Amino acid sequence: MDREIDLKDIDSLVKRAKEGEVEAFGLIYDRFLPQIYRFIFLKVSSKTEAEDLSQQVFMKAWQAIYRFESEGAPFVSWLYKIARNLVIDFYRTNKSEFQLEENILVGDLKIDVEDKVFLKQSQAKLTKSLKELTNEQQDVIILRFVEDLSYSEISKIMKKKQPALRILQHRAIGKLKKILEEDQFK
């Protein structure tokens, strides 16, 4: 029920923002920044990059908000889509530092000392383990188990059918389980 009211509020905020009301967009920003930031942080493993990319997401959203049409999907799905594309672009333009091979992010990313302080030990370990999954596996795991999105919402963000998402998730969980088990013995 709370979520329903929340969604109605967001709809009206989006409507106001579409009409050019900056304050309404500010409220949208307050509401969704933590989610978008978390999603990006788990993908890039860098606090500075995550902050920078999160800001870019909202700038891009503001530029294109008049084009946003709900079509049954919540506004946040649209923000995740922007974030996802920005992360892909980020890896493309930073090939020397981060490798992106055949849609697979190789798990050689190092978490900085500052980031390690920012994260708890277990979170740092998990974040590093996530990096060993493919780009799509990471997306489905983060959106499903960290952001608690439904399959239908994830399918709209990732442009994949729900059965395909379930298979992707199953494989991702299996792989993550194996990585975490191996990590325990190290």
Add this chain to the structure above:
Amino acid sequence: MKAEEVKNELNKLKDINPDVGFCSSSRQRITSYALLNKPQKEEVKSSINWGYWFQPVAVGLVVLIAVLGSKTLLSPSQPGQQIEIEVSSIKNSWKLADISPYIEEIFEDKIVEEGNKKVSLDLVKGNTGGNAFDSRMNNSVDFNLGITDVDRAIDSLTF
């Protein structure tokens, strides 16, 4: 380790949040950016170059209309005539159906007439008319006797 345990581990990542300092400074930056960069709706530019496409399309249409028009005017079989033929054929079939009972009646009269002739011949021969008629009816070959048979019967009576 079970899959459920992995999912529980992932719950720990929900605690990751941006710094409060970053949130407030970033909000200011975003709102000032939004004030300075009001989104302007892009005008939908038509991908069709009408100046380029219109001339050949228009010429093509004129030629097509001219060809079709001349064919229609010069053609010996006009659509109107064809419809007339169809209507008359319907009328013909209606007329045939209408007169068919009369034709049947005429043929029935002829048959009865021939039958009566046979009956009268039998009576002359000494048979009862009814029996003779029945026997003729049962025997289609006899019933369809030709004029020569009748003549022969008359000749026999003469003797």
